[in-house]
Amino acid sequence: MIAVTGANGYVGGRIIAHLRAGGMETVALVRRPDECSGPSRRFVLGEPLAADTLEGVDTVIHAAWDASVRGDEVAAVNTEGSLPLLDGVADRGGRLLLVSTLSAFPAARSRYGRAKYALEQAVQRRGGLAVRPGLVFGAAAGGLFGSLVNTSSRGSVMPIVGGSERLFVTHDEHLGKLFAELAGAGSARQRTIFAAHERPTTLRSIVELIAAARGGRVRLVPIPPRAVLAALRLAETAGLPVPYRSDSLLSLINPAPLDELAALDRPPLTFPPLSRDLWER
Amino acid sequence: MVGSGPAGAATASALAGAGRRVVVIDPGLTLEPAREAARQRMASTSPPEWRPEDLALTSFSAGDERASNYKQLFGSDVAFRDDGVLPLELSEDVGARPSYASGGLSNVWGSGLLPYTEEDLLGWPLSAADLAAGYRAVLELLPFAGEDDELARRYPLFIPPDGPLLRTRAGEELLGRLRRHATVLGGSGYVFGAPRLAVRVGHPAPANGCVYCGHCLDGCPYGHIYNAAQTVSELNRGGAIEYRPGLHVDRLRETDGGVSIEATSVADGTGVHLQAERAFLAAGAISSTIILQRSGLLPQRCEILDSQALYLPFAWIGRVGQTGREAGHTLAQVTMVLDDPGVAGNPVHLTFYTYSGGVAERARSAHPLISRVLGPALEGLTRRLLVAICFFHSDDSDSVVSLWDASSGSVRLDPVSNPGRAQVIRRFTRALARSLAPLGIVPLAPFAEQAPVGGGYHYGGSAPMHGHAGLGQTDTLGRPAGCGRIHVVDSSCFPSVPGGAITLTAMANAHRIASAAASGEQS
Numbered sequence: 001m002i003a004v005t006g007a008n009g010y011v012g013g014r015i016i017a018h019l020r021a022g023g024m025e026t027v028a029l030v031r032r033p034d035e036c037s038g039p040s041r042r043f044v045l046g047e048p049l050a051a052d053t054l055e056g057v058d059t060v061i062h063a064a065w066d067a068s069v070r071g072d073e074v075a076a077v078n079t080e081g082s083l084p085l086l087d088g089v090a091d092r093g094g095r096l097l098l099v100s101t102l103s104a105f106p107a108a109r110s111r112y113g114r115a116k117y118a119l120e121q122a123v124q125r126r127g128g129l130a131v132r133p134g135l136v137f138g139a140a141a142g143g144l145f146g147s148l149v150n151t152s153s154r155g156s157v158m159p160i161v162g163g164s165e166r167l168f169v170t171h172d173e174h175l176g177k178l179f180a181e182l183a184g185a186g187s188a189r190q191r192t193i194f195a196a197h198e199r200p201t202t203l204r205s206i207v208e209l210i211a212a213a214r215g216g217r218v219r220l221v222p223i224p225p226r227a228v229l230a231a232l233r234l235a236e237t238a239g240l241p242v243p244y245r246s247d248s249l250l251s252l253i254n255p256a257p258l259d260e261l262a263a264l265d266r267p268p269l270t271f272p273p274l275s276r277d278l279w280e281r
Numbered sequence: 282m283v284g285s286g287p288a289g290a291a292t293a294s295a296l297a298g299a300g301r302r303v304v305v306i307d308p309g310l311t312l313e314p315a316r317e318a319a320r321q322r323m324a325s326t327s328p329p330e331w332r333p334e335d336l337a338l339t340s341f342s343a344g345d346e347r348a349s350n351y352k353q354l355f356g357s358d359v360a361f362r363d364d365g366v367l368p369l370e371l372s373e374d375v376g377a378r379p380s381y382a383s384g385g386l387s388n389v390w391g392s393g394l395l396p397y398t399e400e401d402l403l404g405w406p407l408s409a410a411d412l413a414a415g416y417r418a419v420l421e422l423l424p425f426a427g428e429d430d431e432l433a434r435r436y437p438l439f440i441p442p443d444g445p446l447l448r449t450r451a452g453e454e455l456l457g458r459l460r461r462h463a464t465v466l467g468g469s470g471y472v473f474g475a476p477r478l479a480v481r482v483g484h485p486a487p488a489n490g491c492v493y494c495g496h497c498l499d500g501c502p503y504g505h506i507y508n509a510a511q512t513v514s515e516l517n518r519g520g521a522i523e524y525r526p527g528l529h530v531d532r533l534r535e536t537d538g539g540v541s542i543e544a545t546s547v548a549d550g551t552g553v554h555l556q557a558e559r560a561f562l563a564a565g566a567i568s569s570t571i572i573l574q575r576s577g578l579l580p581q582r583c584e585i586l587d588s589q590a591l592y593l594p595f596a597w598i599g600r601v602g603q604t605g606r607e608a609g610h611t612l613a614q615v616t617m618v619l620d621d622p623g624v625a626g627n628p629v630h631l632t633f634y635t636y637s638g639g640v641a642e643r644a645r646s647a648h649p650l651i652s653r654v655l656g657p658a659l660e661g662l663t664r665r666l667l668v669a670i671c672f673f674h675s676d677d678s679d680s681v682v683s684l685w686d687a688s689s690g691s692v693r694l695d696p697v698s699n700p701g702r703a704q705v706i707r708r709f710t711r712a713l714a715r716s717l718a719p720l721g722i723v724p725l726a727p728f729a730e731q732a733p734v735g736g737g738y739h740y741g742g743s744a745p746m747h748g749h750a751g752l753g754q755t756d757t758l759g760r761p762a763g764c765g766r767i768h769v770v771d772s773s774c775f776p777s778v779p780g781g782a783i784t785l786t787a788m789a790n791a792h793r794i795a796s797a798a799a800s801g802e803q804s
Contacts, residue, residue, distance in 0.1 A: 265484060
């Protein structure tokens with residue numbers, strides 16, 4: 001049986017849906033099992049693992065991430081908080097597959113990137129495999145892409161921060177397919193996998209593409225990243241609601257170095273580029 | 282087969298594929314043992330583990346003064362080193378020089394791959410369709426980094442590329458700026474896109490592809506930038522061909538039922554005679570021309586056409602990313618073509634390079650006074666530069682004349698000036714200023730450097746193919762007038778040298794000729 005943590009979230013939800021559509025036996029490991037439609041068990045980052053959480057489970061796809069925490073709590077909750085699960089899987093001789101991110105690399109500047117990278121290492125030490133998707137998109141997408149779709153359709157003039165940095169995109173259904181292949185075939189792969197379309201795009205291009213798909217044309221006004229970063233941090237400190245987290249912006253304007261990307265393994269399937277027909281279904 | 286460069290590799294591959302027995306001969310100079318050992322040590326580890334002494338030994342600036350005017354491989358002058366057989370006198374104003382190295386000029390090439398268009402082939406006895414099969418075959422042979430982008434509308438890809446070679450942030454910004462103004466630029470005759478490069482981009486790196494270490498201009502220790510010596514070596518190892526380095530070919534002569542080849546041993550200067558059923562000449566445009574002259578198949582005074590290079594720096598205006606402070610490759614980041622009859626009669630090709638250590642070094646040697654005044658600020662300023670290497674059609678370039686003196690047994694290369702060239706360059710730089718300066722990419726025409734004729738290594742055309750070959754010409758299978766078994770297969774048989782990448786077409790045409798010869802086609 002394959003367990004998926006974070007199955008109530010965007011990426012985890014897409015993965016478990018794909019596994020179930022393929023007839024695989026799955027269980028969702030989530031904070032609130034009652035909100036899940038299929039078989040589920042309770043799992044919370046940072047809490048000790050219940051005795052029956054991993055019963056009958058041979059593979060765990062770990063997608064859970066608590067995005068509500070800030071500062072040092074990012075690593076404490078998400079990286080340290082994952083260790084009971086990782087140890088539990090390792091003790092049972094199970095297989096670990098981590099949903100990581102292309103923002104994870106040794107010299108990452110964002111807390112998110114650094115914490116994910118530390119988690120990758122913890123997974124690898126236990127014989128598991130990390131998969132790094134880029135900006136995940138798809139129909140009714142959540143995450144950053146969902147926010148972009150919502151904000152890009154609002155007006156003809158839009159501020160943009162650091163719009164020309166390299167950005168890789170990952171179609172959610174293909175990501176689900178990849179995890180199904182990795183979990184199902186008992187893959188012997190050990191090296192971290194790059195899980196995105198090979199040709200990078202930019203935030204600017206994505207916003208323009210979304211606007212064009214809506215039949216409009218957006219005029220992008222570049223804003224200095226440092227100023228926006230400072231403003232976001234100030235707003236977060238004051239507890240004000242913000243459309244994007246400062247840490248996400250830090251990841252965006254400090255993409256993974258090319259040598260880091262080149263050293264990653266490639267998946268057994270080809271990820272498509274961003275296209276309207278893949279997110280507007 | 283005479284020569285192991287790109288045209289030789291393509292020919293050898295086609296002939297071996299057709300089941301012919303192939304012997305490849307050339308001087309076959311190789312890297313010095315100390316540098317080859319350093320390269321091997323580097324290739325067996327990843328860049329952070331490279332030893333400082335190996336890096337110093339193999340850097341492009343490691344060579345001595347004598348070699349500083351020529352491109353180097355791992356700090357070595359091997360690509361242009363004299364093999365000591367033929368006295369060759371070079372005029373100061375000539376940059377062309379024969380390569381006696383195994384792999385020829387592909388030891389130091391920019392690895393650009395772009396086919397010729399129908400317009401480029403005007404005056405050729407061939408159409409683009411005649412070359413298509415050759416392009417496909419050669420691209421299957423080469424590593425092929427590229428993207429299916431706007432460039433493909435004018436320059437077909439032929440086969441899907443292996444994948445993209447990722448650009449630096451500055452390269453991405455440059456292409457992004459051009460794309461945002463694509464309509465206006467297109468109206469002014471510009472076509473642009475991602476470069477197509479003969480670079481391996483498999484994963485994971487460094488075992489299977491580029492690791493973005495930034496040492497491309499020194500030479501790739503992993504061999505991920507294609508070198509024709511790789512193909513020749515692989516075919517030789519597999520028994521498909523026999524490679525005999527150490528021979529400098531002097532003359533070819535058709536005999537009854539074959540070709541007699543006279544060569545000189547590079548090791549001891551003794552004469553060597555070989556007999557072949559058929560001979561394919563791919564010694565490189567300079568050496569092939571000289572061999573044909575010495576064989577009486579070209580006149581003693583013979584013109585070699587050049588697609589002359591102009592090195593043009595541009596200043597970046599606006600945010601350019603962390604230019605030069607990131608991992609990246611240092612080959613071309615963007616390819617651009619300006620096709621405006623008001624500027625030049627033929628398209629001009631530009632390949633844009635973002636920062637590399639060589640830019641500041643070149644600035645110091647070309648402009649010592651300004652560099653001294655700028656002091657440490659020079660490094661920072663050069664990080665805000667782009668450099669375009671611009672290649673002009675041979676009609677808009679100077680040319681080289683090869684003078685074979687049979688009495689002294691020596692060759693001299695002299696420049697031949699093209700009076701229209703200066704005017705073309707003026708119109709070209711003005712056109713760039715009009716079109717690109719508003720985008721924040723400002724050409725610095727006063728700092729442009731014209732390469733000496735032949736200095737861009739895109740030359741040929743001494744034995745042009747012609748539908749009805751006369752004296753000094755070859756037929757469509759590269760055979761000099763009156764010959765049936767000698768084929769000139771390198772760029773020497775080009776009727777003109779269009780701007781832009783020359784190697785892919787040289788290889789495709791060589792493959793076409795070899796395939797036709799192997800199948801017994803007569804014309």
